[in-house]
Amino acid sequence: MTLERRVLDLLEDPSAIPPWRPELFDLAVDGADRALEALLESGRVAVVSNTLGAQLEELLATRDAAAKLSPAELAARTKAHLGPRSLFEYGTWVFFPWSRRLVHVLPELEYRELRHARNQYKITSDEQEILARKAIGIVGLSVGGATAVTLAQEGVGRVFRLADFDHLSMSNMNRLRCSVHSIGVPKVVIAAREMFEIDPYLDIALWPHGLTEENVDEFLVGSRPIDVLVEECDDLFIKLHVRERAKAHQIPVVMDTNERGMLDVERFDLEPDRPLLHGLLHGVSARDVKHLTMREKVPYVLRILAQDKFSPRLIPSLVEINETIKSWPQLAEGVTLGAGIITNVTRRILLDQFRGQGRYFVDLDDIVGEGNLVPLAPPGPIDAPFSPLTVEEPELRLPDARGEPTAEDVRRIVAHGLMAPSGGNTQPWRFVARGPVIRCYVDTSRPPTLLDFERGATHLSHGAAAFNMELAARAAGLDCHVATFPDPRDPDLVCEVSLLPASRRHDPPPLAAFIGRRVTNRKLGPYSPLEATVIEALHAAAADDEARLQLVTDPDALAELGRILGIGDRVRMLNQRMHGEMMDALRWTPAEEEIRDGIGLAQLELPLDDLAGMRAARQWSNIRFLRAIHGGGAFENPSRRALVSSSALGLLTIPGVGPGSYFRGGRTLQRVWLTATSLGIAFQPMAVTGYLWTRVERGGEGLDAEEIHTLSGLRRRFAQFFEIVPDTAEIMIFRLGRAGPPTARSLRRQVDEMLQFEE
Structure with a gap:
């Protein structure tokens, strides 16, 4: 047998649909072990991959992320999770006939739980369960193919219907992620294979000959209606006809156009009478465009685009169709962007988190433009706290020989009061001095916080400030009398501090020296028992x-x-x-x-x-x-x-x-x-x-x-x-x-801001 004949004998039948659905073997089901054994004996399996133990350990570690389980703890939990079952019997063996690989994976629910673990919390577990019950139809497998794979990756939808009559050609590979061995393979098969390799438990049905007037309703409704239609086909007739039927069945339609990130959303589920394509082709039906040539369709396409601003090379490309190029140009970057946009919007529609409709643009040329820089913080150390300002401790001095308190004494005494603590360092005080009498008011310009119930924390701060003022007065050689809430008619007047000449000499109170040193110290030190x-x-x-x-x-x-x-x-x-x-x-x-x-x-x-x-x-x-x-x-x-x-x-x-x-x-x-x-x-x-x-x-x-x-x-x-x-x-x-000194301390407003003198 010649070399050429040997190669030709191995060629796939181009008229047949190549294998695209995996075979699943759950050994807990009767007969599955015999079926798996028969598969192995057939010689169809070329490679076996069994990482189930690692998958199960990752699942259990993910469920208890805060525990930071050791290998021994993971092994113990794995054993307990399996119970009487062996690791070999657990989960599902999946055979992918197109690659001849046999792969061992977790059971369906655990497989999805682990595969979607990194979606948390951009998608919650409850949202993921909702999405797993949804059905999505995709027509056109260029942007649609990338979208189908992205939807599968993200866990958006479990039931999929894919429709495209086309086979992969080499020129498609400028935007489709495929290998050269896939040239000639139906695009629906390529997409389904990649989706199944991501999640072998998906429910996927193929329309390898594309949509027609005869099968479109079966595609949209079938055994159950799809929840969203992703329309990405090039055929203008099908583009309109599938919308007409989606509108009849009240199914929302999402479309990316690979032109300036243009996204169209038509919520026929919310607005059943909404005109197709936002009314841009008013009076035009699918039948009106069914037999038009490519060039004759251009005015309709431009009308659908309906914009004054096109990407710089779109119009020249349209002019050159059937002259120097065969079809509508598309780039991989646009396909990838479109897949992300459609997946995002489809997910939000399915979760009822987005009820908008109309046209949207995610134009990278505009967004990432030379004049669109986002202002950044000035360069510097990573989140290094800025250098703290210093707090000047007020000075105490003995009064003059007459012993009468002066305005400067009042200012110094109040300055010590300001060194008292307050919740959030709000400094909720207002001081009014008339001679040697200092009235302490609640600063009502600062509304109480939720934590400051009935201004309890505010009154606490006033008590601390009054205590400081008493200490400071006595340290300065003055006597001090504090009257609390002296005027029942004015609840904002918390106390009166009266400064008096000292009746006798006394030593400064020892704690006065620590008023300026008292500070909230959040530094952590090692545990040390108190003496x-x-x-x-x-x-x-x-x-x-x-x-x-x-x-x-x-x-x-x-x-x-x-x-x-x-x-x-x-x-x-x-x-x-x-x-x-x-x-x-x-x-x-x-x-x-x-x-x-x-x-x-x-x-x-x-x-x-x-x-x-x-x-x-x-x-x-x-x-x-x-x-x-x-x-x-x-x-x-x-x-x-x-x-x-x-x-x-x-x-x-x-x-x-x-x-x-x-x-x-x-x-x-x-x-x-x-x-x-x-x-x-x-x-x-x-x-x-x-x-x-x-x-x-x-x-x-x-x-x-x-x-x-x-x-x-x-x-x-x-x-x-x-x-x-x-x-x-x-x-x-x-x-x-016990800890070192704090890095910084709370600053205090100036005395003159807080103290008012009255005649």
Whole structure:
């Protein structure tokens, strides 16, 4: 036998449809083992691929992504998952006759779960299940072929109907991803093979002779109507006729034209009377164009394009059809872009996330143009926090010989008051001085946040500021008297601080020296137990004003409390109002730091990955979806890490729940905080969850039922570590530890901004 004859004997029959459907063997089904054995004995199998063990391990690891399972743990879970079945018997053996490969894959549901795992959360599991029940018809397998494969990759649709009469030619390979051995193979077969190699469980039917007037309804409706028609054929008659029938069956149509990224969407499902192709061929039916020549169709094609602006080489190309070129020119870049656009829009239509219709452009020549550069941040280190500005500690000096307080004394005393803590560093104070009497008001130009229930946190800050002012006055040799809420008619007047000449000489209070050193320190250090003397000093500092300090120091308890407070942080981050209030409180640039309130990024002490995440989370649009899928677990991590490295978690409480209780609690908090500072103990408020509990338990609005349910569960867990007493103000939850000095500290507005003198 000659070499030529041997080659010719191996040629495929060009008139036959080559194999395109895989053969599946599920060994749990009776007779499947014998069928697989017969296949192996037939000699048709050339290559066997069995990576099922790795697939199963990846599936189990994906299901528990946070666990970071070791190889031994994965092996144990794999064994438990298989149960009495062997790995060989599990899943499905798939034979692809065109490549003679036998491949072992997971069962259908697990196969799709793992294959779509990297779609999360651009496509959720619930959305993926909806998409798996959809049917899509595709006519024309150039852009349509790339689209079919992209849809299969993304898991958009499970039932597919593919129609194209054409076979692959070499000139098609400028835009179709095929090998030379596929020349002469029907385009529907090429597409189906590639789709099945992505997902052998798909349900695909072929119309290898294309659509006709006789079979179009079977294609569109068949045993069940398709949900979307992707129309990408070149034949003008079929382009119109298939639309006429899709309109009759109320099936939406999507088309990409490979011209400036032009996309047409016709929602015959939403608007059954909508004219074909947006009315651009008004009065023209499919029959009117059925027998036109290629050149005679050009005016209709141009009318469909219906635009003043064409890509620079389209019109010359149309003029040259049947002169120097045979057909409509298309490029691979346009086919690839079109496949992505159609897949995106089809997915959103199927999920009822897009109800638009009409014409859209994704013109890369326009979008990626020389004048369309996107402004970028100036070059610099990756998310390195900017250099913190310094806080000038106000100076204290003894009054003159007469002992009468001066305006400068008032200014210095108020400056020390401004060094007090406030939630989000809002500095919610306004001071009005008349002689030696300083009135402290709520700054009502700053509306209360959701965390500041009934302005409890604001009153707390006033108490801390008043305590600072008392210390500063006595350190300056003055006496000081504080009257709380002196005018019942004016609830915004929180207290009056009266400065008096000292009745006798006394030593400056020791804590006064630490007013300027007190700072929120979010730095983490290694766990270090607190000495008994430190704990005793902190309890003593809290003993005044009937306050009570509870401390938890057990490392296991601290770890659990970190989990509790971390979930509270997530609730805050996923609440739109609190998210906005938090982002407004952060200072993102050096220029914003100059405002001298809020919290600078450097003060957060975040590692670079968390800092980058914070920037990404700044816009609510980036967070809304996380809320919808109950995600956001990463927002719990900072509190978890902080508590694991802490020496103690404290809860400071005081009897009563009114403004006066929070004011007294603020005084006590400042005394405890200054004491910790004097002992070299790092102090960080962890107040978010506690303030939310206050809102939940005292009838505050602004939280939905799910948030309240979550917070109530956290409250019960928290109560296992701290005694919760009714009618008691929980002033502050805070952590204590040993750490280096903070990278930066909160800035304060200037005294002259906050203090007004009256005659």
